[in-house]
Amino acid sequence: MxxxxxxxxxxxxxxxxxxxxxxxxxxxxxxxxxxxxxxxxxxxxxxxxxxxxxxxxxxxxxxxxxxxxxxxxxxxxxxxxxxxxxxxxxxxxxxxxxxxxxxxxxxxxxxxxxxxxxHHGGSETTRKIVERGQLSIDLDRRLVCRDGAEVHLTRKEHDVLAVLAKHIGRVVTHDRLLDTCWGADEDPRVEYLRIVIRNLRQKLEAPEPVGSIIANELGVGYRLRADP
CATH class of the missing domain: 3.40.50.2300 (Response regulator)
Structure with missing residues (x-):
């Protein structure tokens, strides 16, 4: 059907x-x-x-x-x-x-x-491993690989990427990312998130164009692109 x-x-x-x-x-x-x-x-x-x-x-x-x-x-x-x-x-x-x-x-x-x-049927994917082209994100092991090689990320970079991966193809707002990855006790600011996204792009996208993997929805949030 x-x-x-x-x-x-x-x-x-x-x-x-x-x-x-x-x-x-x-x-x-x-x-x-x-x-x-x-x-x-x-x-x-x-x-x-x-x-x-x-x-x-x-x-x-x-x-x-x-x-x-x-x-x-x-x-x-x-x-x-x-x-x-x-x-x-x-x-x-x-x-x-x-x-x-x-x-x-x-x-x-x-x-x-x-x-x-x-991704119809739930707000978050239940998969433990999210794959996007040559990028593999193991949510349980906090392991990220590209072209079979491990990509070393900081704790915050892992946290932000994991949220984006759970909602792959969908926009996650700035506030949701900040609340989830920083929490109220850390006085989260959008500037901190921008730094983490910039670092993720440097590690995951190069030599591809900026935004090829993590898309910026201007003034709203970010989206992990579902299709290579």
């Missing part, structure tokens, strides 16, 4: 574009043009993923993210013209797995949807 995607947008042209794109990619598609219909369709159709606009005519799309997830384990991807950092952070904090800004590239949107569906 093909994965089923619920498209929620009050713009008929956007719904048509997304429907045609998804159908060509082999997905089953259902649609809704407001929040009430989205919740009804989610309950009736049990989609695997939702492409959710925030600017809905009856309710703010942000308000229904928890309700969509409460009905079943649905991967919610926000697709919105809103590009403010606080909107992106709020969406992710409420449980969205990704945020795509309009106008969007359909190939990129499909790629992000594939990643979300691969």
């Amino acid at each position: 093909p994965a089923k995607v619920l498209v929620v947008d009050d713009d008929a042209a956007i719904r048509r574009l997304l429907r045609n794109t998804l159908l060509r990619a082999g997905y089953a598609v259902v649609e809704a043009n407001d929040a009430k219909e989205a919740l009804r369709q989610a309950a009736a159709e049990h989609p695997d993923a939702v492409l959710l606009d925030l600017g809905l005519p009856d309710r703010d799309g942000l308000s229904i993210i928890p309700q969509l997830q409460a009905q079943s384990s649905i991967a919610v991807l926000v697709v919105s013209a809103r590009d403010a950092v606080d909107e992106k952070v709020a969406s992710l904090d409420l449980g969205a797995v990704d945020f795509v800004t309009k106008p969007f590239d359909t190939d990129e949107l499909l790629a992000r949807l594939r990643v979300a569906l691969r």
